[in-house]
Amino acid sequence: MSTSNNAPRLRIYRSMNAAPAKTIVFGAGGFVGRHLLAAYRRSDPSAVGTARTSAAGLAAFDFADPSLSRLDGAEQGAEYAVIAAAMTNIGRCEQDPQGAYVTNVVGPLALAEQLHARRITPIVFSSDYVFDGITGSYGDGAALRPCNVYGRTKAELEHRLPEVCGDDYLVIRLSKVFGLRRGDKTLFDEMAARFAQGLPVRAAIDQVFCPAWIDDVVHAVLELQRIGARGTYNVCSSEASSRRDLAVRLAAAMHVSADLVEPISLDDLGESFVRPKRTSMVCNKLWNILPAGFRSLESCLQDIASQYLVRKEVA
Ligand SMILES: NC(=O)c1ccc[n+]([C@@H]2O[C@H](COP(=O)([O-])OP(=O)(O)OC[C@H]3O[C@@H](n4cnc5c(N)ncnc54)[C@H](OP(=O)(O)O)[C@@H]3O)[C@@H](O)[C@H]2O)c1
Structure with a gap:
């Protein structure tokens, strides 16, 4: 894949009370995407979300065919796109490594390249499974040594994202994320x-590990967007x-x-x-931005x- 648009971007810093940047959410039927879309829709009810098959209030978008043209221009005006769709079941990734590769690497990279060409910054999710889990306490810049299919797809996505976006991307590296609603099965x-x-x-x-409450994860993503952060951030409890x-x-x-x-x-x-x-991960970069922590x-x-x-x- 080639880098199609390397012109320098203007980083926009928003004031504390400003509405979040216009953001489209791919994978808004999933746990993280659903909560992020709800946060964007609080200030912009027209914020666009997608799911693999069309659902109430969500457009259809499948990574098996990740062409932005499928959205009929719904992405226009967006500054960011959250890519939360993924094959997340570890066992399923082992059983279907090819499918995991398409959904977790090929699809997100193809989408990120198209977004970059439209000057939309992709926000991509990675995982603490990019590490081998031998020492723990992995920093934001620790070497990636995945030991299973899911981790390998996430590590490859992290490595190759700069090939298609230059430095105009955000990687949010999560540990286990949980909700706090009775019955949410987290x-x-x-x-x-x-x-x-x-x-x-x-x-x-x-x-x-360092599990994180979904509301804290959402807050962290919005805050990273607000200050125009770029690069890779560990995002989890301390x-x-x-x-x-x-x-x-x-x-x-x-x-x-x-x-x-x-x-x-x-x-x-x-x-x-x-x-x-x-x-376990250490979020040195994040705590500089959110000193109060989670x-x-x-x-x-x-x-x-x-x-x-x-x-x-x-x-
Ligand atoms: N939640 C966590 O604890 C956690 C921890 C570490 C990293 N992450 C990462 O954070 C991101 C969001 O995770 P999550 O917990 O929200 O995952 P999730 O609840 O499993 O949601 C993933 C979504 O992706 C969709 N999807 C799967 N294959 C697709 C395809 N080919 N095309 C389009 N959509 C597809 C799924 O749709 P269907 O329902 O139709 O399959 C589902 O709605 C993922 O990248 C995940 O790897 C999450």
């Missing part, structure tokens, strides 16, 4: 739902914890026995592929626990 909700039924939760002691420790803390917050937490190793999952174990994991755990606590009838 990390803590799934644990809390089991605890509430008295069911055990298997949680790995050797999976150490607190590294094992899955087991988080489960024990959630059990305490829900006043259920810690015995419901079954400590396991990731190796006990018996998966046919390797998962990186210590994928909401504490303890506050997040208390929040989800409060939604599952059994309310006693008052006589």
